[in-house]
Amino acid sequence: MNYWPLLGIALVVIGFALKFNPMLVVTVAAIVTGLLGGMDFVEVLSTFGKAFNDNRIIAIVWIVLPVIGLLERHGLQQRAAALIRSLKNASTGKLLILYLLYRQVTAAIGLHSTAGHPQTVRPLVAPMALAAAERQHGKLDEETEEKVKAYSAATDNVGLFFGEDIFFAIGSIVLIQQVLATYGYNLAPLELALWAIPSAIAAFLIHGARLVWFDRALARHPRESGDPAQLEKLGSRFRGNDERP
Amino acid sequence: MITLHWLYTLAGAMFAVIALLSALDRANPKRLGNAAFWGLMALSLLGGDRIGDFGNGLLVLGLAGLAGFGLIGRSHPPTTSSEEREAWSDKLGNKLFLPALIIPVTALIGTLVYNYTPVGGYGWIEAKRETYIFLAVGVLLALATIFAWLRPPALAPAQEGRRLLDAIGWAAVLPQMLAALGVLFAAAGVGEIIGSLTKSVIPEGSVFLTILVFAVGMALFTMIMGNAFAAFPVMAAAIGVPLLIVGYGGDPAVIGAVGMLAGFCGTLMTPMAANFNIVPAALLELKDQYGVIRAQIGTALPMLAANILILYFAAFR
Numbered sequence: 190m191n192y193w194p195l196l197g198i199a200l201v202v203i204g205f206a207l208k209f210n211p212m213l214v215v216t217v218a219a220i221v222t223g224l225l226g227g228m229d230f231v232e233v234l235s236t237f238g239k240a241f242n243d244n245r246i247i248a249i250v251w252i253v254l255p256v257i258g259l260l261e262r263h264g265l266q267q268r269a270a271a272l273i274r275s276l277k278n279a280s281t282g283k284l285l286i287l288y289l290l291y292r293q294v295t296a297a298i299g300l301h302s303t304a305g306h307p308q309t310v311r312p313l314v315a316p317m318a319l320a321a322a323e324r325q326h327g328k329l330d331e332e333t334e335e336k337v338k339a340y341s342a343a344t345d346n347v348g349l350f351f352g353e354d355i356f357f358a359i360g361s362i363v364l365i366q367q368v369l370a371t372y373g374y375n376l377a378p379l380e381l382a383l384w385a386i387p388s389a390i391a392a393f394l395i396h397g398a399r400l401v402w403f404d405r406a407l408a409r410h411p412r413e414s415g416d417p418a419q420l421e422k423l424g425s426r427f428r429g430n431d432e433r434p
Numbered sequence: 435m436i437t438l439h440w441l442y443t444l445a446g447a448m449f450a451v452i453a454l455l456s457a458l459d460r461a462n463p464k465r466l467g468n469a470a471f472w473g474l475m476a477l478s479l480l481g482g483d484r485i486g487d488f489g490n491g492l493l494v495l496g497l498a499g500l501a502g503f504g505l506i507g508r509s510h511p512p513t514t515s516s517e518e519r520e521a522w523s524d525k526l527g528n529k530l531f532l533p534a535l536i537i538p539v540t541a542l543i544g545t546l547v548y549n550y551t552p553v554g555g556y557g558w559i560e561a562k563r564e565t566y567i568f569l570a571v572g573v574l575l576a577l578a579t580i581f582a583w584l585r586p587p588a589l590a591p592a593q594e595g596r597r598l599l600d601a602i603g604w605a606a607v608l609p610q611m612l613a614a615l616g617v618l619f620a621a622a623g624v625g626e627i628i629g630s631l632t633k634s635v636i637p638e639g640s641v642f643l644t645i646l647v648f649a650v651g652m653a654l655f656t657m658i659m660g661n662a663f664a665a666f667p668v669m670a671a672a673i674g675v676p677l678l679i680v681g682y683g684g685d686p687a688v689i690g691a692v693g694m695l696a697g698f699c700g701t702l703m704t705p706m707a708a709n710f711n712i713v714p715a716a717l718l719e720l721k722d723q724y725g726v727i728r729a730q731i732g733t734a735l736p737m738l739a740a741n742i743l744i745l746y747f748a749a750f751r
Contacts, residue, residue: 190627190630192627193625194619194622194623197619198619198658199477199636208723210604211604211608211612211708212502212604212607212608213498213501213503215498215611215612215728216494219618220614222619222624223618224617231488232489233491233618234492235486235491237490237614237615237617238489238494239490240616241491241494241613242478242487242618243617244610245442245478245482246438247709248475248478248479249438249442249446249570251449251599252444252445252448252573253569254599255573255709256537256576256580256591256595257598258513258531258595259531259580259584259586259594260534261653262513262514262519262522262531262586263514263522263523263526264518264519264521264522264524264530265530265531265586266519267520268528269530270533271524272528272531285535289558302536302541302565302569303538303542306710307450307717309538310469310717312468315718324482335720335721338720339715339722339726339728340729341717341718342717343733345728346710346730347733348701349700350698350701351698351737354695355572360663361662361694362636362691363648365666365691366690366695368666368667368670369676371514372565372675374564374675374686375502376686381691383687383691384690384692384748385695387692388695388744390739391737391741395736395737397617399732405739407666415676417552423464427703430650433647
């Protein structure tokens with residue numbers, strides 16, 4: 190067996206680890222892999238170009254950007270934050286658990302493309318999570334702000350991945366069915382979708398628990414917006430203590 | 435019939451306008467690089483079927499070169515200040531959410547109506563693509579609503595779109611590049627190599643260890659390829675079917691479904707899955723481009739363990 194194409198994988202791993210520009214890393218890895226796999230340069234570039242063209246559907250989602258941008262121009266992120274500030278019991282964890290559930294349930298009934306990072310996370314979920322975190326924690330330092338945003342995006346991914354396979358007419362279920370059919374196992378898509386349910390429940394429990402912990406870590410910190418004297422006391426208690434969520 | 439090509443045209447037109455505005459943006463020292471980059475995306479979407487495979491290959495080299503050698507840069511198109519936005523937010527109140535909900539609600543209702551009423555029987559829309567089509571319909575409806583209600587300047591949608599697209603930068607194109615890389619990996623036989631390597635580390639006679647190698651192999655190979663779809667046929671051929679189903683008599687439905695989900699745990703931990711992990715980091719303007727992955731590892735690893743247990747207990751009842 191020709192093991193040389195594995196060098197392409199090594200290039201990707203090294204390139205990403207050293208934080209070279211991913212567009213260059215991917216292109217170089219693709220060309221090297223193709224050449225080591227026995228293609229000539231024209232063949233490699235044609236295969237790469239054809240595959241890029243066949244995957245143009247990935248670029249379609251960007252048509253939402255002008256709408257999101259226009260709404261941001263008119264204060265959508267500020268409004269999302271204001272709404273959360275007006276709710277007495279809102280917290281980052283509770284909000285994200287609710288979004289996790291919403292994402293899993295809508296994905297499970299085949300509506301996985303109705304939410305996502307450009308459509309919902311940037312304009313709504315992340316600003317709401319940040320506003321809730323500020324309520325719990327006071328003004329956020331950069332590290333905490335990054336973490337709240339990262340958890341918002343992560344919650345969208347976890348909800349999508351461990352919800353969508355419950356819907357029987359999705360690509361991955363069709364793929365599983367087709368692969369197993371080539372070995373003579375003819376399964377109904379519904380049978381496969383059924384077995385995605387235990388993992389979906391596990392995902393809700395595991396990620397939900399992490400969000401609860403994240404909430405507690407946020408609430409443990411001092412509220413800088415509070416009473417100045419109280420703050421001074423709290424500040425001295427926390428200053429020498431490098432406890433971070 | 436409305437097909438995906440209508441959407442390619444719509445998206446291509448958007449990229450073309452953004453390229454033009456980039457070229458005219460004298461405040462951006464890298465304006466020509468930006469114009470070329472988004473112009474190539476417009477060319478791909480509008481004319482990708484007419485320039486041939488090799489032509490597309492050259493187009494991709496152009497994109498990679500412009501991004502890789504730092505020839506594109508973030509622009510600052512005209513928009514409102516954060517004080518103005520606070521003022522708008524106070525003035526418009528919660529009604530501001532309504533246009534934001536037009537896109538998801540149109541996609542949701544459109545998909546449901548098309549699939550569960552006789553409307554779908556007319557075949558107006560390319561099969562399996564209805565959610566994308568209704569997403570685009572939602573975008574157009576939302577734009578019309580915003581114009582009728584708030585009367586922004588005519589160029590505002592293009593400029594605001596450019597502001598966000600330039601904030602994302604090359605990460606907007608990376609997922610498509612990675613999908614293409616996956617095709618080359620497959621063409622070069624990477625799948626067979628990984629399959630045979632995985633098979634060679636399996637100890638004989640232990641169901642649990644075989645499941646462990648199957649599930650961890652799915653996750654690792656998914657991390658390399660960037661999606662579980664490429665990993666599944668390989669792992670099924672190497673371990674899933676010959677050892678777990680035929681050898682130990684496991685339930686094929688469980689092994690197929692949960693095996694795929696073990697792969698999804700890998701998707702949460704790899705920069706190769708750029709549209710889920712790198713694009714949102716850019717979209718949310720995180721300092722750390724791996725920030726989303728870092729937030730996901732704590733869920734992905736316990737989920738992998740959970741899937742291994744589900745495989746063990748449910749497939750061999």
